[in-house]
Amino acid sequence: MSDLEGKRAWVTGAAQGIGRAIATRLHAGGAQVVLTDVNGPGVSATAAQLGDGAFGEQVDVTSPSAVEASLAAAAERFGGLDLVVNNAGIEIGKPLVEHETDELRLLLDVNVVGVFHGIKYATAHLARTQGVIINMSSVAGLGGAPLLGAYCGSKAAVLRLTEVAAIELRAVGIRVVAVCPAFVDTPMVDRLIPGFEAVAGAPFGDLAAMKQTRLGTVEDVAEAVAFLAADESSWSTGGALVIDGGLTGSLL
Protein backbone atom coordinates (compact mmCIF):
# COMPACT_ATOMS: atom_id res chain seq x y z
CA MET A 1 0.00 0.00 0.00
CA SER A 2 2.21 2.82 -1.22
CA ASP A 3 -0.30 4.87 -3.16
CA LEU A 4 0.50 7.98 -1.12
CA GLU A 5 4.27 7.61 -0.96
CA GLY A 6 5.91 10.98 -0.53
CA LYS A 7 2.68 12.85 0.22
CA ARG A 8 2.67 15.29 3.09
CA ALA A 9 -0.67 15.60 4.84
CA TRP A 10 -2.40 17.63 7.53
CA VAL A 11 -5.59 16.25 9.13
CA THR A 12 -7.99 17.84 11.64
CA GLY A 13 -10.04 15.98 14.23
CA ALA A 14 -7.51 13.16 14.10
CA ALA A 15 -7.49 12.05 17.74
CA GLN A 16 -10.31 9.57 17.25
CA GLY A 17 -13.00 8.21 14.98
CA ILE A 18 -12.91 8.91 11.26
CA GLY A 19 -10.07 11.41 11.50
CA ARG A 20 -7.81 8.92 13.23
CA ALA A 21 -8.62 6.30 10.61
CA ILE A 22 -7.87 8.76 7.80
CA ALA A 23 -4.51 9.68 9.32
CA THR A 24 -3.74 6.01 9.85
CA ARG A 25 -4.59 5.13 6.24
CA LEU A 26 -2.60 8.04 4.81
CA HIS A 27 0.36 7.05 6.94
CA ALA A 28 0.07 3.41 5.90
CA GLY A 29 0.00 4.57 2.28
CA GLY A 30 3.39 6.18 2.70
CA ALA A 31 2.40 9.73 3.63
CA GLN A 32 3.88 11.86 6.36
CA VAL A 33 1.05 13.24 8.46
CA VAL A 34 0.47 16.03 10.95
CA LEU A 35 -2.50 14.97 13.06
CA THR A 36 -4.35 17.82 14.73
CA ASP A 37 -7.19 17.87 17.21
CA VAL A 38 -8.61 20.16 19.86
CA ASN A 39 -7.77 17.28 22.22
CA GLY A 40 -3.99 17.67 22.43
CA PRO A 41 -3.12 14.64 24.58
CA GLY A 42 -5.45 12.44 22.53
CA VAL A 43 -3.95 13.41 19.21
CA SER A 44 -0.41 13.08 20.52
CA ALA A 45 -1.18 9.55 21.64
CA THR A 46 -2.66 8.69 18.24
CA ALA A 47 0.35 10.11 16.44
CA ALA A 48 2.70 8.22 18.73
CA GLN A 49 0.92 4.96 17.87
CA LEU A 50 1.50 5.59 14.18
CA GLY A 51 5.22 6.13 14.74
CA ASP A 52 7.72 7.65 12.34
CA GLY A 53 6.34 10.30 10.04
CA ALA A 54 3.32 11.09 12.23
CA PHE A 55 3.15 14.17 14.40
CA GLY A 56 0.41 15.21 16.83
CA GLU A 57 -0.51 18.80 17.52
CA GLN A 58 -3.25 20.53 19.50
CA VAL A 59 -5.21 22.77 17.13
CA ASP A 60 -8.63 24.37 17.58
CA VAL A 61 -9.99 24.78 14.05
CA THR A 62 -12.18 27.70 15.12
CA SER A 63 -9.03 29.76 15.64
CA PRO A 64 -7.75 31.26 12.38
CA SER A 65 -4.33 31.97 13.82
CA ALA A 66 -3.98 28.43 15.18
CA VAL A 67 -4.91 26.85 11.84
CA GLU A 68 -2.66 29.23 9.92
CA ALA A 69 0.29 28.56 12.22
CA SER A 70 -0.19 24.79 12.22
CA LEU A 71 -0.37 24.59 8.43
CA ALA A 72 2.71 26.79 8.09
CA ALA A 73 4.58 24.64 10.59
CA ALA A 74 3.57 21.44 8.78
CA ALA A 75 4.73 22.82 5.44
CA GLU A 76 7.97 23.92 7.07
CA ARG A 77 8.53 20.56 8.75
CA PHE A 78 7.91 18.54 5.59
CA GLY A 79 9.30 21.01 3.07
CA GLY A 80 5.84 21.33 1.52
CA LEU A 81 2.27 20.17 1.90
CA ASP A 82 0.23 18.06 -0.54
CA LEU A 83 -2.97 17.18 1.26
CA VAL A 84 -5.28 18.84 3.79
CA VAL A 85 -8.17 16.90 5.29
CA ASN A 86 -10.71 19.13 7.02
CA ASN A 87 -12.37 16.46 9.10
CA ALA A 88 -12.98 18.01 12.53
CA GLY A 89 -16.65 18.23 13.41
CA ILE A 90 -19.06 18.16 16.31
CA GLU A 91 -22.70 17.21 16.60
CA ILE A 92 -25.84 18.29 18.41
CA GLY A 93 -28.41 15.54 18.81
CA LYS A 94 -31.72 17.13 19.70
CA PRO A 95 -34.81 18.56 18.02
CA LEU A 96 -34.08 21.71 16.06
CA VAL A 97 -36.27 23.95 18.19
CA GLU A 98 -34.43 22.78 21.29
CA HIS A 99 -31.02 23.79 19.93
CA GLU A 100 -29.57 26.64 22.00
CA THR A 101 -28.26 29.55 19.97
CA ASP A 102 -24.84 29.36 21.56
CA GLU A 103 -24.40 25.64 20.89
CA LEU A 104 -25.61 26.04 17.32
CA ARG A 105 -23.07 28.84 16.81
CA LEU A 106 -20.33 26.67 18.25
CA LEU A 107 -21.26 23.82 15.90
CA LEU A 108 -21.20 26.10 12.87
CA ASP A 109 -17.91 27.55 14.10
CA VAL A 110 -16.28 24.12 14.18
CA ASN A 111 -17.98 22.42 11.24
CA VAL A 112 -18.16 25.32 8.78
CA VAL A 113 -15.77 28.06 9.87
CA GLY A 114 -13.19 25.42 10.74
CA VAL A 115 -13.37 24.01 7.21
CA PHE A 116 -13.15 27.54 5.84
CA HIS A 117 -9.97 28.10 7.86
CA GLY A 118 -8.52 24.88 6.56
CA ILE A 119 -9.19 25.95 2.98
CA LYS A 120 -8.10 29.56 3.38
CA TYR A 121 -4.81 28.91 5.11
CA ALA A 122 -3.88 25.82 3.13
CA THR A 123 -4.19 27.52 -0.23
CA ALA A 124 -0.77 29.18 -0.37
CA HIS A 125 0.95 25.91 0.57
CA LEU A 126 -1.06 23.65 -1.73
CA ALA A 127 -0.70 25.99 -4.70
CA ARG A 128 3.03 25.17 -4.68
CA THR A 129 2.40 21.42 -4.91
CA GLN A 130 -0.86 21.22 -6.92
CA GLY A 131 -2.29 19.78 -3.75
CA VAL A 132 -5.65 18.47 -2.60
CA ILE A 133 -8.19 19.52 0.01
CA ILE A 134 -10.70 16.95 1.24
CA ASN A 135 -13.60 18.16 3.35
CA MET A 136 -15.73 15.99 5.60
CA SER A 137 -19.36 16.45 4.74
CA SER A 138 -22.00 13.80 5.40
CA VAL A 139 -25.20 12.36 4.00
CA ALA A 140 -26.61 14.89 6.46
CA GLY A 141 -25.43 17.47 3.94
CA LEU A 142 -27.59 15.84 1.27
CA GLY A 143 -30.84 15.48 3.20
CA GLY A 144 -32.52 16.10 6.50
CA ALA A 145 -32.33 13.84 9.52
CA PRO A 146 -34.21 14.14 12.81
CA LEU A 147 -32.23 15.53 15.75
CA LEU A 148 -29.47 16.75 13.45
CA GLY A 149 -30.77 20.16 12.41
CA ALA A 150 -27.65 22.23 12.94
CA TYR A 151 -25.41 19.38 11.85
CA CYS A 152 -27.31 18.90 8.58
CA GLY A 153 -27.07 22.62 7.88
CA SER A 154 -23.36 22.65 8.57
CA LYS A 155 -22.65 19.67 6.33
CA ALA A 156 -24.67 21.16 3.47
CA ALA A 157 -22.57 24.30 3.89
CA VAL A 158 -19.42 22.19 3.60
CA LEU A 159 -20.61 20.92 0.23
CA ARG A 160 -21.17 24.45 -1.10
CA LEU A 161 -17.80 25.62 0.25
CA THR A 162 -16.20 22.64 -1.45
CA GLU A 163 -17.75 23.54 -4.80
CA VAL A 164 -16.78 27.20 -4.64
CA ALA A 165 -13.27 26.45 -3.46
CA ALA A 166 -12.88 23.91 -6.27
CA ILE A 167 -13.94 26.48 -8.85
CA GLU A 168 -11.86 29.33 -7.48
CA LEU A 169 -8.72 27.32 -6.72
CA ARG A 170 -8.68 25.51 -10.05
CA ALA A 171 -6.52 28.33 -11.40
CA VAL A 172 -3.75 27.49 -8.92
CA GLY A 173 -4.06 23.76 -9.46
CA ILE A 174 -5.67 22.77 -6.17
CA ARG A 175 -8.37 20.08 -6.14
CA VAL A 176 -11.12 20.32 -3.53
CA VAL A 177 -13.47 17.41 -2.90
CA ALA A 178 -15.89 16.27 -0.20
CA VAL A 179 -16.89 12.92 1.22
CA CYS A 180 -20.38 12.16 2.50
CA PRO A 181 -20.52 9.16 4.83
CA ALA A 182 -23.73 7.86 6.35
CA PHE A 183 -23.75 6.58 9.95
CA VAL A 184 -20.34 5.22 10.85
CA ASP A 185 -19.31 3.32 13.96
CA THR A 186 -17.75 6.21 15.89
CA PRO A 187 -18.08 7.78 19.34
CA MET A 188 -20.18 10.54 17.74
CA VAL A 189 -22.77 8.10 16.44
CA ASP A 190 -22.71 6.22 19.75
CA ARG A 191 -23.79 9.43 21.44
CA LEU A 192 -26.65 9.91 18.96
CA ILE A 193 -28.07 6.39 19.11
CA PRO A 194 -30.35 6.74 22.15
CA GLY A 195 -32.02 9.80 20.62
CA PHE A 196 -32.53 8.09 17.27
CA GLU A 197 -33.99 5.01 18.93
CA ALA A 198 -36.42 7.14 20.92
CA VAL A 199 -37.59 8.94 17.77
CA ALA A 200 -37.80 5.82 15.61
CA GLY A 201 -39.08 3.42 18.23
CA ALA A 202 -36.75 0.76 16.86
CA PRO A 203 -33.25 -0.47 17.61
CA PHE A 204 -30.63 1.59 15.79
CA GLY A 205 -28.96 -1.53 14.50
CA ASP A 206 -32.16 -2.51 12.69
CA LEU A 207 -32.50 0.98 11.21
CA ALA A 208 -28.90 0.92 10.02
CA ALA A 209 -29.32 -2.55 8.53
CA MET A 210 -32.43 -1.45 6.67
CA LYS A 211 -31.22 1.91 5.40
CA GLN A 212 -27.48 1.43 4.90
CA THR A 213 -26.98 -2.37 5.11
CA ARG A 214 -24.78 -1.97 8.16
CA LEU A 215 -23.01 0.63 10.25
CA GLY A 216 -20.09 2.04 8.29
CA THR A 217 -16.58 1.53 9.52
CA VAL A 218 -14.05 4.31 9.84
CA GLU A 219 -11.89 2.34 7.42
CA ASP A 220 -14.62 2.55 4.76
CA VAL A 221 -14.34 6.32 4.89
CA ALA A 222 -10.56 6.42 5.18
CA GLU A 223 -10.15 4.27 2.06
CA ALA A 224 -12.34 6.64 0.05
CA VAL A 225 -10.28 9.59 1.29
CA ALA A 226 -7.11 7.79 0.20
CA PHE A 227 -8.63 7.21 -3.24
CA LEU A 228 -9.55 10.87 -3.65
CA ALA A 229 -6.17 12.01 -2.36
CA ALA A 230 -4.17 9.83 -4.74
CA ASP A 231 -2.94 10.87 -8.17
CA GLU A 232 -5.38 8.42 -9.79
CA SER A 233 -8.12 10.94 -8.84
CA SER A 234 -6.33 13.89 -10.47
CA TRP A 235 -9.46 14.91 -12.39
CA SER A 236 -11.78 14.74 -9.37
CA THR A 237 -12.65 18.15 -8.00
CA GLY A 238 -15.75 19.99 -6.83
CA GLY A 239 -17.73 16.84 -6.18
CA ALA A 240 -18.69 14.66 -3.27
CA LEU A 241 -18.12 10.94 -2.92
CA VAL A 242 -21.06 9.37 -1.08
CA ILE A 243 -20.16 6.45 1.17
CA ASP A 244 -23.41 5.27 2.64
CA GLY A 245 -24.26 1.64 2.03
CA GLY A 246 -27.03 2.76 -0.33
CA LEU A 247 -28.81 5.07 2.11
CA THR A 248 -29.31 8.10 -0.13
CA GLY A 249 -29.77 6.07 -3.31
CA SER A 250 -33.00 4.56 -2.02
CA LEU A 251 -36.31 6.13 -0.99
CA LEU A 252 -37.49 3.10 0.94
Added chain:
Amino acid sequence: MNDNFEGKVAVVTGAARGIGLAIATALDQRGATVIASDIDGAAAARAAATLSRGESAPCDVRDEAQVTGLLRGAADRHGHLDVVVANAGIGHVKPLLEMSFVEWRETLSVNLDGVFLTTRTAAQIMVGQGSGSIVTIASITAFAGSPGIGNYSAAKAGVVNLTRTLNSECRGFGVRVNAVCPGFIKTTLVDEAQAGFDALLPGELTLEQVITAKQSRWGEPQDVAAAVCFLAGDRAPWISGTAYTLDGGFRASLL
Protein backbone atom coordinates in the same frame (compact mmCIF):
# COMPACT_ATOMS: atom_id res chain seq x y z
CA MET B 1 -2.98 1.63 -7.15
CA ASN B 2 -4.23 -0.65 -4.42
CA ASP B 3 -7.19 -2.24 -6.10
CA ASN B 4 -6.57 -5.95 -6.40
CA PHE B 5 -8.72 -8.00 -8.73
CA GLU B 6 -6.63 -11.16 -8.79
CA GLY B 7 -8.86 -14.16 -9.23
CA LYS B 8 -11.82 -12.02 -10.24
CA VAL B 9 -13.75 -12.20 -13.48
CA ALA B 10 -14.90 -8.96 -15.07
CA VAL B 11 -17.03 -8.20 -18.10
CA VAL B 12 -16.85 -4.79 -19.77
CA THR B 13 -19.27 -3.81 -22.53
CA GLY B 14 -18.20 -1.38 -25.23
CA ALA B 15 -14.61 -2.35 -24.52
CA ALA B 16 -13.15 -1.98 -28.01
CA ARG B 17 -12.13 1.64 -27.59
CA GLY B 18 -12.32 4.79 -25.51
CA ILE B 19 -13.50 4.57 -21.92
CA GLY B 20 -14.41 0.88 -22.17
CA LEU B 21 -10.95 -0.07 -23.38
CA ALA B 22 -9.35 1.95 -20.58
CA ILE B 23 -11.57 0.19 -18.02
CA ALA B 24 -10.74 -3.25 -19.42
CA THR B 25 -7.04 -2.36 -19.39
CA ALA B 26 -7.13 -1.03 -15.82
CA LEU B 27 -8.97 -4.12 -14.54
CA ASP B 28 -6.48 -6.35 -16.36
CA GLN B 29 -3.52 -4.46 -14.89
CA ARG B 30 -5.02 -4.96 -11.45
CA GLY B 31 -5.23 -8.70 -11.91
CA ALA B 32 -8.72 -9.42 -13.20
CA THR B 33 -9.59 -11.82 -15.97
CA VAL B 34 -11.40 -9.46 -18.32
CA ILE B 35 -13.94 -10.34 -20.95
CA ALA B 36 -13.82 -7.42 -23.38
CA SER B 37 -17.11 -7.21 -25.20
CA ASP B 38 -18.20 -4.98 -28.04
CA ILE B 39 -20.74 -4.88 -30.84
CA ASP B 40 -17.68 -4.92 -33.12
CA GLY B 41 -16.40 -8.39 -32.35
CA ALA B 42 -13.18 -8.00 -34.31
CA ALA B 43 -12.35 -4.78 -32.48
CA ALA B 44 -13.15 -6.49 -29.17
CA ALA B 45 -10.73 -9.28 -30.10
CA ARG B 46 -8.01 -6.73 -30.89
CA ALA B 47 -8.65 -5.05 -27.54
CA ALA B 48 -8.51 -8.37 -25.69
CA ALA B 49 -5.22 -9.18 -27.41
CA THR B 50 -3.64 -6.20 -25.63
CA LEU B 51 -4.63 -7.61 -22.22
CA SER B 52 -2.60 -10.12 -20.28
CA ARG B 53 -5.57 -12.37 -19.51
CA GLY B 54 -8.08 -10.96 -21.95
CA GLU B 55 -10.95 -12.77 -23.56
CA SER B 56 -13.29 -11.19 -26.05
CA ALA B 57 -16.90 -11.66 -26.96
CA PRO B 58 -19.04 -9.88 -29.52
CA CYS B 59 -22.21 -8.51 -27.98
CA ASP B 60 -24.91 -6.13 -29.10
CA VAL B 61 -26.24 -4.92 -25.76
CA ARG B 62 -29.66 -4.26 -27.34
CA ASP B 63 -30.12 -7.99 -27.84
CA GLU B 64 -31.31 -9.85 -24.74
CA ALA B 65 -30.08 -13.23 -25.93
CA GLN B 66 -26.62 -11.89 -26.70
CA VAL B 67 -26.35 -10.15 -23.31
CA THR B 68 -27.51 -13.26 -21.51
CA GLY B 69 -25.06 -15.35 -23.48
CA LEU B 70 -22.21 -12.99 -22.68
CA LEU B 71 -22.79 -12.84 -18.93
CA ARG B 72 -24.06 -16.38 -18.29
CA GLY B 73 -21.30 -17.66 -20.52
CA ALA B 74 -18.64 -15.83 -18.52
CA ALA B 75 -20.09 -17.02 -15.24
CA ASP B 76 -20.39 -20.61 -16.46
CA ARG B 77 -16.87 -20.75 -17.92
CA HIS B 78 -15.18 -19.27 -14.87
CA GLY B 79 -17.56 -20.42 -12.16
CA HIS B 80 -18.23 -16.89 -10.97
CA LEU B 81 -18.78 -13.34 -12.21
CA ASP B 82 -17.42 -10.63 -9.97
CA VAL B 83 -17.47 -7.33 -11.85
CA VAL B 84 -19.68 -6.11 -14.66
CA VAL B 85 -19.19 -2.66 -16.18
CA ALA B 86 -22.09 -1.45 -18.33
CA ASN B 87 -20.20 0.97 -20.48
CA ALA B 88 -21.45 0.54 -24.05
CA GLY B 89 -23.02 3.70 -25.37
CA ILE B 90 -23.52 5.83 -28.44
CA GLY B 91 -24.15 9.51 -29.02
CA HIS B 92 -24.60 12.14 -31.68
CA VAL B 93 -25.62 15.78 -31.66
CA LYS B 94 -29.10 16.61 -32.89
CA PRO B 95 -31.52 19.08 -31.30
CA LEU B 96 -34.67 17.48 -29.91
CA LEU B 97 -36.76 19.70 -32.18
CA GLU B 98 -35.12 18.07 -35.19
CA MET B 99 -34.85 14.57 -33.80
CA SER B 100 -36.73 11.72 -35.42
CA PHE B 101 -38.36 9.04 -33.32
CA VAL B 102 -35.95 6.56 -34.88
CA GLU B 103 -32.95 8.58 -33.69
CA TRP B 104 -34.46 8.92 -30.24
CA ARG B 105 -35.06 5.20 -29.95
CA GLU B 106 -31.70 4.21 -31.39
CA THR B 107 -29.82 6.01 -28.61
CA LEU B 108 -32.23 4.89 -25.90
CA SER B 109 -31.99 1.30 -27.07
CA VAL B 110 -28.22 1.17 -26.58
CA ASN B 111 -27.72 3.61 -23.72
CA LEU B 112 -30.70 2.65 -21.57
CA ASP B 113 -32.17 -0.66 -22.75
CA GLY B 114 -28.64 -2.02 -23.12
CA VAL B 115 -27.71 -0.98 -19.60
CA PHE B 116 -30.93 -2.50 -18.26
CA LEU B 117 -30.26 -5.83 -19.96
CA THR B 118 -26.62 -5.85 -18.88
CA THR B 119 -27.13 -4.86 -15.26
CA ARG B 120 -30.30 -6.87 -14.68
CA THR B 121 -28.71 -10.03 -15.99
CA ALA B 122 -25.51 -9.34 -14.05
CA ALA B 123 -27.50 -8.72 -10.88
CA GLN B 124 -29.43 -11.98 -11.30
CA ILE B 125 -26.17 -13.91 -11.51
CA MET B 126 -24.52 -11.99 -8.67
CA VAL B 127 -27.49 -12.21 -6.28
CA GLY B 128 -27.47 -15.93 -6.95
CA GLN B 129 -23.82 -16.24 -5.99
CA GLY B 130 -24.15 -13.73 -3.13
CA SER B 131 -21.44 -11.36 -4.30
CA GLY B 132 -20.46 -9.01 -7.06
CA SER B 133 -20.13 -5.41 -8.08
CA ILE B 134 -21.78 -3.60 -10.97
CA VAL B 135 -20.68 -0.23 -12.30
CA THR B 136 -22.61 1.75 -14.88
CA ILE B 137 -21.16 4.57 -16.92
CA ALA B 138 -23.62 7.43 -16.80
CA SER B 139 -22.67 11.07 -17.41
CA ILE B 140 -22.96 14.54 -15.91
CA THR B 141 -25.48 15.13 -18.67
CA ALA B 142 -27.85 13.08 -16.51
CA PHE B 143 -28.26 16.02 -14.16
CA ALA B 144 -28.96 19.00 -16.41
CA GLY B 145 -30.06 19.78 -19.92
CA SER B 146 -27.50 20.10 -22.68
CA PRO B 147 -28.43 21.31 -26.16
CA GLY B 148 -28.24 18.69 -28.85
CA ILE B 149 -28.15 15.51 -26.78
CA GLY B 150 -31.66 15.13 -25.44
CA ASN B 151 -31.80 11.42 -26.20
CA TYR B 152 -28.34 10.78 -24.74
CA SER B 153 -28.92 12.75 -21.54
CA ALA B 154 -32.37 11.27 -20.97
CA ALA B 155 -30.85 7.81 -21.27
CA LYS B 156 -28.05 8.72 -18.85
CA ALA B 157 -30.56 10.10 -16.32
CA GLY B 158 -32.34 6.80 -16.68
CA VAL B 159 -29.09 4.94 -16.07
CA VAL B 160 -28.54 6.82 -12.81
CA ASN B 161 -31.93 5.88 -11.43
CA LEU B 162 -31.68 2.34 -12.80
CA THR B 163 -28.43 2.06 -10.88
CA ARG B 164 -30.01 3.34 -7.68
CA THR B 165 -33.00 1.05 -8.03
CA LEU B 166 -30.82 -2.00 -8.61
CA ASN B 167 -28.93 -1.05 -5.45
CA SER B 168 -32.14 -0.87 -3.47
CA GLU B 169 -33.13 -4.32 -4.71
CA CYS B 170 -29.72 -5.95 -4.39
CA ARG B 171 -28.60 -4.63 -1.02
CA GLY B 172 -28.58 -7.38 1.48
CA PHE B 173 -27.46 -9.85 -1.17
CA GLY B 174 -23.81 -8.83 -1.20
CA VAL B 175 -24.13 -7.03 -4.52
CA ARG B 176 -23.16 -3.40 -4.96
CA VAL B 177 -24.25 -1.16 -7.83
CA ASN B 178 -22.76 2.25 -8.57
CA ALA B 179 -22.63 4.76 -11.39
CA VAL B 180 -19.76 6.93 -12.53
CA CYS B 181 -20.86 10.22 -14.05
CA PRO B 182 -18.01 11.62 -16.10
CA GLY B 183 -17.78 15.05 -17.60
CA PHE B 184 -16.46 15.47 -21.12
CA ILE B 185 -13.85 12.84 -21.88
CA LYS B 186 -11.48 12.86 -24.83
CA THR B 187 -12.90 10.02 -26.89
CA THR B 188 -13.82 9.56 -30.52
CA LEU B 189 -17.48 9.85 -29.49
CA VAL B 190 -16.89 13.39 -28.22
CA ASP B 191 -14.52 14.22 -31.07
CA GLU B 192 -17.26 13.40 -33.54
CA ALA B 193 -19.80 15.46 -31.58
CA GLN B 194 -17.60 18.50 -31.06
CA ALA B 195 -18.56 20.39 -34.23
CA GLY B 196 -22.21 19.78 -33.47
CA PHE B 197 -21.85 21.27 -29.98
CA ASP B 198 -19.94 24.25 -31.35
CA ALA B 199 -22.81 24.97 -33.72
CA LEU B 200 -25.36 24.89 -30.88
CA LEU B 201 -23.42 26.98 -28.33
CA PRO B 202 -24.23 30.71 -28.17
CA GLY B 203 -22.22 33.14 -30.28
CA GLU B 204 -18.64 32.20 -31.02
CA LEU B 205 -18.36 29.99 -27.93
CA THR B 206 -16.79 26.59 -28.60
CA LEU B 207 -16.92 23.36 -26.65
CA GLU B 208 -13.15 23.60 -26.27
CA GLN B 209 -13.52 26.94 -24.46
CA VAL B 210 -16.23 25.55 -22.20
CA ILE B 211 -14.07 22.55 -21.36
CA THR B 212 -11.06 24.70 -20.53
CA ALA B 213 -13.13 26.99 -18.33
CA LYS B 214 -15.20 24.38 -16.52
CA GLN B 215 -13.21 21.16 -16.44
CA SER B 216 -9.61 22.41 -16.27
CA ARG B 217 -8.80 19.88 -18.97
CA TRP B 218 -10.38 17.17 -21.04
CA GLY B 219 -11.00 14.07 -19.02
CA GLU B 220 -9.04 11.01 -20.06
CA PRO B 221 -10.48 7.50 -20.28
CA GLN B 222 -7.94 6.50 -17.60
CA ASP B 223 -9.54 8.95 -15.15
CA VAL B 224 -12.83 7.09 -15.46
CA ALA B 225 -11.14 3.70 -15.36
CA ALA B 226 -9.50 4.46 -12.01
CA ALA B 227 -12.86 5.44 -10.53
CA VAL B 228 -14.51 2.30 -11.91
CA CYS B 229 -11.81 0.12 -10.37
CA PHE B 230 -12.19 1.82 -7.01
CA LEU B 231 -15.97 1.43 -6.97
CA ALA B 232 -15.89 -2.12 -8.34
CA GLY B 233 -13.27 -3.41 -5.95
CA ASP B 234 -12.81 -4.35 -2.33
CA ARG B 235 -11.76 -0.87 -1.29
CA ALA B 236 -15.34 0.36 -1.48
CA PRO B 237 -17.35 -2.31 0.38
CA TRP B 238 -19.83 0.22 1.79
CA ILE B 239 -20.34 2.30 -1.35
CA SER B 240 -23.50 1.41 -3.27
CA GLY B 241 -26.30 3.25 -5.01
CA THR B 242 -23.95 6.14 -5.59
CA ALA B 243 -23.60 8.28 -8.69
CA TYR B 244 -20.01 9.48 -8.46
CA THR B 245 -19.44 12.67 -10.43
CA LEU B 246 -15.99 12.85 -12.00
CA ASP B 247 -15.84 15.98 -14.09
CA GLY B 248 -12.89 18.20 -13.25
CA GLY B 249 -15.29 20.51 -11.41
CA PHE B 250 -17.75 21.08 -14.27
CA ARG B 251 -20.91 20.60 -12.22
CA ALA B 252 -19.60 22.46 -9.17
CA SER B 253 -20.15 25.78 -10.88
CA LEU B 254 -23.46 27.32 -11.90
CA LEU B 255 -21.64 29.62 -14.30
